[in-house]
Amino acid sequence: MIRLADVHVTFNRGTPMETRALRGINLHVPKGEFLTVIGSNGAGKSTCLNVIAGLCRAEAGSVTVDGRDMTGWPVHRRARHLSRVFQDPKMGTCEDLTILENFALAHARTRPRGLRLALTRAMREDAADRLRLLGLGLEDRLGDKVGLLSGGQRQAVSLLMATTGETKVLLLDEHTAALDPKTGEFVLDLTKSLVRDLGLTAVMVTHSMVQALHTGERTIMFHRGRIVFDAKGPERDRMQVADLLALFKREQGEELADDSLLLD
Amino acid sequence: MSLYELFGSLETGFIFGIVALGAYLTFQILDFPDLTVEGSFPLGAAVAAVLIVSAGLNPWLATFAAGLAGFVAGFITAYLNVRFKILHILAGILVAISLYSINLRIMGGPNKPLLGVDTVFTAFEGLGVRSYIVSPIFLGVFALCLKLALDLLLATGVGISMRAAGVNPAMAEANGVNVGNMKLLGVGLANFLTAIAGALFAQVFGAADAYMGIGVIIVGLASVIVGMSILPSRTIFLATIACIAGAILYRLAVAAALNAGFIGLHASDVQLVTAVLVAIALIAQHSGLPFLRLRRKGGDK
Numbered sequence: 001m002i003r004l005a006d007v008h009v010t011f012n013r014g015t016p017m018e019t020r021a022l023r024g025i026n027l028h029v030p031k032g033e034f035l036t037v038i039g040s041n042g043a044g045k046s047t048c049l050n051v052i053a054g055l056c057r058a059e060a061g062s063v064t065v066d067g068r069d070m071t072g073w074p075v076h077r078r079a080r081h082l083s084r085v086f087q088d089p090k091m092g093t094c095e096d097l098t099i100l101e102n103f104a105l106a107h108a109r110t111r112p113r114g115l116r117l118a119l120t121r122a123m124r125e126d127a128a129d130r131l132r133l134l135g136l137g138l139e140d141r142l143g144d145k146v147g148l149l150s151g152g153q154r155q156a157v158s159l160l161m162a163t164t165g166e167t168k169v170l171l172l173d174e175h176t177a178a179l180d181p182k183t184g185e186f187v188l189d190l191t192k193s194l195v196r197d198l199g200l201t202a203v204m205v206t207h208s209m210v211q212a213l214h215t216g217e218r219t220i221m222f223h224r225g226r227i228v229f230d231a232k233g234p235e236r237d238r239m240q241v242a243d244l245l246a247l248f249k250r251e252q253g254e255e256l257a258d259d260s261l262l263l264d
Numbered sequence: 265m266s267l268y269e270l271f272g273s274l275e276t277g278f279i280f281g282i283v284a285l286g287a288y289l290t291f292q293i294l295d296f297p298d299l300t301v302e303g304s305f306p307l308g309a310a311v312a313a314v315l316i317v318s319a320g321l322n323p324w325l326a327t328f329a330a331g332l333a334g335f336v337a338g339f340i341t342a343y344l345n346v347r348f349k350i351l352h353i354l355a356g357i358l359v360a361i362s363l364y365s366i367n368l369r370i371m372g373g374p375n376k377p378l379l380g381v382d383t384v385f386t387a388f389e390g391l392g393v394r395s396y397i398v399s400p401i402f403l404g405v406f407a408l409c410l411k412l413a414l415d416l417l418l419a420t421g422v423g424i425s426m427r428a429a430g431v432n433p434a435m436a437e438a439n440g441v442n443v444g445n446m447k448l449l450g451v452g453l454a455n456f457l458t459a460i461a462g463a464l465f466a467q468v469f470g471a472a473d474a475y476m477g478i479g480v481i482i483v484g485l486a487s488v489i490v491g492m493s494i495l496p497s498r499t500i501f502l503a504t505i506a507c508i509a510g511a512i513l514y515r516l517a518v519a520a521a522l523n524a525g526f527i528g529l530h531a532s533d534v535q536l537v538t539a540v541l542v543a544i545a546l547i548a549q550h551s552g553l554p555f556l557r558l559r560r561k562g563g564d565k
Contacts, residue, residue, distance in 0.1 A: 079440035096431045109440040113421025
């Protein structure tokens with residue numbers, strides 16, 4: 001479903017700040033796979049996600065999603081085929097628009113409505129049905145501006161919006177990191193059930209090793225712009241955080257600077 | 265203030281209410297401070313005047329053509345910003361400055377009188393009502409029609425995309441909105457409205473003038489700020505009403521200031537009065553006087 005072929009990204013090329021964020025990434029995420037991505041700050045995990053979403057252009061290599069070469073596509077064009085949930089709950093929804101209007105916008109992602117009225121009865125009922133699953137009572141607040149919701153509520157709404165319509169690929173960028181632990185868990189459980197029920201191909205970037213190992217079915221680790229570790233199946237099921245650290249040390253011959261990674 | 269002055273304030277108030285709708289679209293909805301209007305207001309006047317006087321065109325068609333000319337001006341400003349990354353304010357100034365020369369060329373001189381020709385107001389003559397009463401009513405209906413059209417547009421798929429593009433461009437893009445195209449369309453439409461207002465202004469006052477654009481942006485913005493400070497603006501429907509009402513209140517405030525003989529102000533002081541009124545409104549917002557505070561984006565509770 002998602003295929004990165006020899007992707008290179010360099011920031012601030014030709015300056016003393018030059019950073020080789022991605023150094024030849026090859027990655028294939030088959031249809032229906034839930035991949036988790038881990039790595040310390042600056043390892044390249046977010047850049048990798050941004051290359052898929054189009055926020056960051058690959059200077060070499062190619063990005064293919066659902067059989068389409070999207071390497072040169074702008075963000076809004078890629079959005080027809082993949083959806084995103086941001087780390088900041090404020091980013092995923094539009095605070096000046098009502099809950100229903102946000103849903104309408106998300107619906108238009110795969111089916112633009114042009115000059116037809118954005119809000120329809122069918123859309124209202126669909127949005128209410130989906131919001132009811134959250135059990136937060138938001139189905140009765142369709143006319144409220146999203147700016148009135150809490151961070152957790154907004155992130156839950158973002159997730160529903162990102163999985164509306166004909167979405168096949170879901171990109172999650174540390175989407176529980178800004179939430180308190182309880183709310184984060186709620187959003188993560190929601191993520192798992194949505195991905196499973198809708199049969200989505202998903203990529204989740206996270207700072208938490210435990211979250212990475214216990215979510216989805218495959219985990220990769222980035223370090224200095226390369227994928228240093230790729231585990232799935234029984235090998236991954238048996239894996240603990242300590243194993244991950246040991247593996248990293250063996251592969252790289254250095255201790256993992258784990259100050260930015262959550263071990264628990 | 266005499267009744268005559270009151271109707272005069274309503275007349276210009278409704279015209280600038282249309283400018284305010286444009287300012288609302290750019291400043292509030294798109295978060296694109298657009299200064300093109302300083303040029304597109306006289307552009308609308310010039311195009312309409314020349315088409316009516318020199319080409320003998322139907323005044324309604326001439327007014328619509330003026331709007332299209334305004335759209336092109338706004339489109340160019342947005343294009344300079346979107347395509348070439350020129351700062352939005354600077355792009356607007358560049359287009360407005362160039363329009364000054366273009367307007368002189370269109371009119372073949374610094375002004376174009378509209379005397380003894382049919383205007384959009386001619387149709388309402390002979391109804392037995394005095395023109396100083398008819399024209400504010402006509403302009404009021406016209407401004408409300410444009411307001412409703414804008415409300416409707418902002419409720420469509422394109423409208424919602426435009427609103428999202430202004431508030432949260434990253435989110436809009438992630439939902440498939442081409443943010444650049446929304447700016448081109450929105451700034452174009454805002455200047456369409458402004459040029460229509462300019463065309464009506466010229467027809468009401470009997471002439472198009474190359475200098476009539478000075479301060480239009482501040483008047484439009486002042487109307488939005490005044491209106492949204494004192495009237496509810498939770499929904500688009502209410503906000504656009506507030507824009508038009510703000511324009512009228514603002515005109516009344518200016519008329520009152522100029523009328524208060526003891527202050528010693530003259531008609532030529534109108535720009536100074538404008539600037540002071542806008543500054544007061546902005547300071548009041550900032551200092552948090554509750555009755556003047558512009559509602560924080562999305563924070564209406």
